[in-house]
Amino acid sequence: MNEPKKPDTVGGATTSASNFLRNIIERDLKQGTYAGRTFAGTPGDAAHHAGQPLDPARIRTRFPPEPNGYLHIGHAKSICLNFGLARDYGGVCHLRFDDTNPEKEEQEYVDAIIDAVKWLGFNWEGPDPADTQSTRSHLYFASDDFDFMYRAAEALINTGLAYVDDQTPEQMRATRGDFNTPGIASPYRGRTPDENLARFRDMRDGKLDDGAAVLRAKIDMASPNINLRDPALYRIKRATHHRTGDQWCIYPMYTFAHPIEDALERVTHSICTLEFEDQRPFYDWLLDNLCSLGLLAQPRPHQHEFARLNLTYVVTSKRKLKQLVDEGHVDSWDDPRMPTLAGLRRRGYTPASIQLFCERIGVTKEYSWIDYSLLDAALRDDLEGKAPRAMAVLEPIKLKLTNWVETFGGDPEHLEPCQAPAHPQRPELGLRRFSLGPEVWIERDDFAEAPAKGFFRLFPGNKVRLKYGYVIECSGCEKDAQGKVTAVLATVVPDTKSGTPGADAVKVKGTITWVGVHEAVRAEVRLYDRLFTEAQPDAGGRDFLSVLNAQSKRVVAGYLEPSLASSPAGGKYQIERHGYFVADAKDHAASTPVFGKITGLKDSWSK
Ligand code: ATP
Numbered sequence: 312m313n314e315p316k317k318p319d320t321v322g323g324a325t326t327s328a329s330n331f332l333r334n335i336i337e338r339d340l341k342q343g344t345y346a347g348r349t350f351a352g353t354p355g356d357a358a359h360h361a362g363q364p365l366d367p368a369r370i371r372t373r374f375p376p377e378p379n380g381y382l383h384i385g386h387a388k389s390i391c392l393n394f395g396l397a398r399d400y401g402g403v404c405h406l407r408f409d410d411t412n413p414e415k416e417e418q419e420y421v422d423a424i425i426d427a428v429k430w431l432g433f434n435w436e437g438p439d440p441a442d443t444q445s446t447r448s449h450l451y452f453a454s455d456d457f458d459f460m461y462r463a464a465e466a467l468i469n470t471g472l473a474y475v476d477d478q479t480p481e482q483m484r485a486t487r488g489d490f491n492t493p494g495i496a497s498p499y500r501g502r503t504p505d506e507n508l509a510r511f512r513d514m515r516d517g518k519l520d521d522g523a524a525v526l527r528a529k530i531d532m533a534s535p536n537i538n539l540r541d542p543a544l545y546r547i548k549r550a551t552h553h554r555t556g557d558q559w560c561i562y563p564m565y566t567f568a569h570p571i572e573d574a575l576e577r578v579t580h581s582i583c584t585l586e587f588e589d590q591r592p593f594y595d596w597l598l599d600n601l602c603s604l605g606l607l608a609q610p611r612p613h614q615h616e617f618a619r620l621n622l623t624y625v626v627t628s629k630r631k632l633k634q635l636v637d638e639g640h641v642d643s644w645d646d647p648r649m650p651t652l653a654g655l656r657r658r659g660y661t662p663a664s665i666q667l668f669c670e671r672i673g674v675t676k677e678y679s680w681i682d683y684s685l686l687d688a689a690l691r692d693d694l695e696g697k698a699p700r701a702m703a704v705l706e707p708i709k710l711k712l713t714n715w716v717e718t719f720g721g722d723p724e725h726l727e728p729c730q731a732p733a734h735p736q737r738p739e740l741g742l743r744r745f746s747l748g749p750e751v752w753i754e755r756d757d758f759a760e761a762p763a764k765g766f767f768r769l770f771p772g773n774k775v776r777l778k779y780g781y782v783i784e785c786s787g788c789e790k791d792a793q794g795k796v797t798a799v800l801a802t803v804v805p806d807t808k809s810g811t812p813g814a815d816a817v818k819v820k821g822t823i824t825w826v827g828v829h830e831a832v833r834a835e836v837r838l839y840d841r842l843f844t845e846a847q848p849d850a851g852g853r854d855f856l857s858v859l860n861a862q863s864k865r866v867v868a869g870y871l872e873p874s875l876a877s878s879p880a881g882g883k884y885q886i887e888r889h890g891y892f893v894a895d896a897k898d899h900a901a902s903t904p905v906f907g908k909i910t911g912l913k914d915s916w917s918k
């Protein structure tokens with residue numbers, strides 16, 4: 312058996328390494344709960360299960376998205392959990408598409424989900440117990456098991472555990488009862504197995520209209536758990552499925568299909584979010600009955616629930632995310648303001664930062680809100696040591712160095728070469744080279760005609776250092792007819808260049824960043840902020856669109872240092888004083904540079 316990883320800690324907090332699911336898995340491994348599992352003897356007939364050997368000592372988990380939308384940061388929690396547990400315990404995690412609802416599902420989503428899980432750093436290759444030198448793919452589709460599910464339904468009918476109900480959906484809703492009132496049995500509940508079988512085959516053969524009947528489990532209309540009041544198993548739906556086409560006009564309900572998929576794939580720990588806690592008795596009822604009927608083999612999978620991720624300033628409902636895209640509140644599914652994995656990726660979040668975040672928040676059974684600043688901190692912790700540094704001016708004003716010609720031997724064309732480390736702690740990344748000329752771009756708010764107390768940057772009579780360049784002394788400014796400052800004036804203090812013996816001769820309290828006008832790369836810079844103005848956008852039933860942040864995207868024309876001209880799309884940098892930026896994965900090109908702000912240098916999210 313593989314040794315589980317020892318718990319580690321991040322920032323004093325115990326990580327997910329010691330979560331309750333690990334305790335369950337370790338108990339199961341110790342007790343051999345899933346030992347003796349084998350595919351042989353499992354009558355599941357789907358081609359991808361047949362004849363496959365199984366290593367009983369391994370745990371199997373699965374990540375089961377429905378291909379009806381893009382994955383978001385909440386899914387990342389589930390992905391990191393399921394794939395992470397399999398990795399840590401030497402097991403296998405399946406990627407399974409829960410494609411039982413043909414109307415809302417599309418190949419586009421399947422492709423995007425595969426892409427996102429891979430990007431996050433996980434894969435569904437598992438060791439092949441038949442040949443320890445090789446691996447095999449564990450990518451599954453619920454629809455591959457439709458034949459088996461149909462047979463399971465007939466078996467339940469034959470044993471009197473399921474019946475076809477011809478009531479209207481309204482009648483079924485009205486007779487379900489509620490927490491205080493038991494349900495009322497359907498008049499069709501007493502049909503014989505033969506009648507039910509004939510009727511179910513009529514459903515399958517297209518002899519009944521959509522919605523005219525459903526197959527229901529026959530359990531207990533008085534159960535205190537409403538999920539056990541004869542839940543629906545199959546419905547009629549004439550819809551083309553993205554994989555099975557028009558082969559079926561009946562489709563299994565998710566609650567029926569899901570446990571069967573887990574069992575056929577020989578999953579051990581079926582980990583889901585807490586909303587499914589009330590479904591667990593049905594999960595157990597179904598699998599135990601199908602095992603008794605000889606359709607499935609013991610030991611069967613068990614379901615375990617954890618609390619879903621709620622992140623401040625973010626909505627994670629697929630329906631709401633779709634609405635943001637469809638109504639044009641954002642530009643696309645991968646808009647850098649979206650909490651989709653595609654959006655986070657384009658925003659500049661790294662797989663390592665998302666994995667780190669998921670590790671830090673851990674897994675519990677308590678509902679809570681996680682502060683967005685934790686995601687941001689994980690990003691900074693990842694990028695700080697990796698991202699090359701650069702200078703850029705985002706709200707530019709021109710600075711004219713009026714004594715340039717005299718200072719540099721009467722040559723008006725003179726450019727003074729400057730250099731800076733690509734990363735202050737990583738000399739192996741080399742140097743960035745740029746040059747200082749008679750005119751440079753600086754930030755407009757680095758100049759104040761009448762400075763407030765404590766302002767140490769440019770104002771008439773004050774000296775500052777142009778970072779990696781010279782000390783300069785401000786002499787005034789130029790203004791237009793309306794009195795608006797149009798340029799700042801200063802003189803170079805000779806012999807004060809950074810890295811030369813004279814650099815410390817003049818002490819200054821301020822250092823400012825700059826880019827030479829002669830070599831500045833003009834770029835579109837997209838400044839992103841939170842998409843919602845409220846931490847819990849849909850709290851208390853509020854319309855989340857009413858708290859959209861109108862300032863969530865601001866576009867400025869900035870000037871970048873020349874080293875950024877050759878950035879590949881997706882390149883990430885720490886722009887000194889401004890934060891982390893990424894060359895936009897879609898829109899950036901050397902001829903038309905487009906950069907987006909990932910996040911600032913400091914936390915701006917927590918209260
Ligand atoms: P739907 O309402 O369409 O079912 P969903 O968010 O549940 O949306 P699925 O594709 O069914 O989407 O989710 C796949 C898996 O991701 C499920 O196991 C689900 O429990 C998990 N998941 C979804 N949202 C979160 C979240 N916010 N935190 C943790 N896990 C999540």
Ligand code: MG
Binds near residue numbers: 377
């Ligand atoms: Mg779901």
